[in-house]
Amino acid sequence: MTKREFRRVAVVMAGGSGERFWPLSRRHRPKQLLRLTSPDETLLEESLRRAQPLVRQGDLYVATASNLLEAVRAARLLPDANVLAEPMRRNTLGGVVWTVANLCARYGDQADKVSVAMLTSDHKIAPEKRFREVVQAAYSAVEKHGGLATIGIEPKRPETGYGYIHYDKQKAEVYPHGVEVRPVLGFKEKPSRDLAEEYLESGDHAWNSGMLLFTVPSFLHELELADPGLAETTRRVIEALRAGDHAAAEHAFAELPNISIDYALLERSRNVHMAFGDFEWDDVGSLDALERNFPLDRYGNMVYGMAVVDESTGSIVYNDDPEKVVCAFGIHGLVVVATRDAVLICPKHETQRVKEFLTRIHERHL
Known part of the structure; x- marks a missing residue:
């Protein structure tokens, strides 16, 4: 050099x-x-x-x-x-x-x-x-x-x-x-x-x-x-x-x-x-980023995995467990995330608070 x-x-x-x-x-x-x-x-x-x-x-x-x-x-x-x-x-x-x-x-x-x-x-x-x-x-x-x-x-x-x-x-x-x-x-x-x-x-x-x-x-x-x-x-x-x-x-x-x-x-x-x-x-920093990185249906819902979503708008339903089916209807502006051992449901505009609630889960040894 x-x-x-x-x-x-x-x-x-x-x-x-x-x-x-x-x-x-x-x-x-x-x-x-x-x-x-x-x-x-x-x-x-x-x-x-x-x-x-x-x-x-x-x-x-x-x-x-x-x-x-x-x-x-x-x-x-x-x-x-x-x-x-x-x-x-x-x-x-x-x-x-x-x-x-x-x-x-x-x-x-x-x-x-x-x-x-x-x-x-x-x-x-x-x-x-x-x-x-x-x-x-x-x-x-x-x-x-x-x-x-x-x-x-x-x-x-x-x-x-x-x-x-x-x-x-x-x-x-x-x-x-x-x-x-x-x-x-x-x-x-x-x-x-x-x-x-x-x-x-x-x-x-x-x-x-x-x-x-x-x-x-x-x-x-x-x-x-x-x-x-x-x-x-x-x-x-x-x-x-x-x-x-x-x-x-x-x-x-x-x-x-x-x-x-x-x-x-x-x-x-x-x-x-x-x-x-x-x-x-x-920055893919919180769960609401999913709707910016996956296609949406005509009602603005992001649906992933084995999930059925009806009569709903502006929601994220992400199922990461191939052994269960998630069904949601009549929801608006919600986030539903399912894995093998946990389910999260929260308002879409509150996803920044997930970390706060995770602390509570750890405190209860769940």
Whole structure:
């Protein structure tokens, strides 16, 4: 490599439990391991195929949780050495830190010239060619400016289930294929309906895709600025893995707080750029996403599996159990999901609350 070249690495984050997709998504088989948007591929398979052209052979990884390691490896999607499992859950901060530490150990002195794209494993994206053009622009932005980069999605509706990125619409760099990259002014939590409508009308807010790009040196630098103690813990994990001392690495890793990378770093950094993602995107984040990814009948119902739906409108009836029949009539705006051992029924506009009710189920040991 010449002095200015970076080795680009893509990492697909696949450690989540997909609790808002219960009962289809379970801890041992979360939604990224399900075929929710295609009859032929799981969401993870789709994500890896989409990302592979971005990097050289061997520079594509999966970051997952230790309880999912065997399931991901069993899918035979990548060499075992390219499946990185954090030793314990520490939210998305832990996934990114464990990934960076492993890359530092693997690439050694060349790690200072590695740029990393942390990509999602459970999103529906099209066209894939445009997605890769946007990611390539984000790579270029962090290689040029340092700092961090993310991908913002052009909002199509006043969505209350997504976080938002506030960007500077007065400043833009244009990268190859016309991709615009803009400075980030701030990150916003999931808004109320009224606030989401304001964001949509403002023309300077984008949906937060949850994707993060950086060079290894820029990540460590921004982490030092945001939280020196966190940066020191990260350095200890890196040094231990470089020395081949996994026990010491896990001991240091355990000291990380259980928080998101957004809260730990992105929201605190003053050097973040956003590549504008003008492609079709769905985070497949809750059960109402099913109706956006499967055909509807003439009454706006999405029906899957052995199910009979009559005299109903705008409902989702998804039966994943081939040994039972689900019959529904006279329902409007409801979600009915049946699996072998569980049934969920809720209003379609309340699907974001499934995770909340799942906590109650666990509390009752059901």
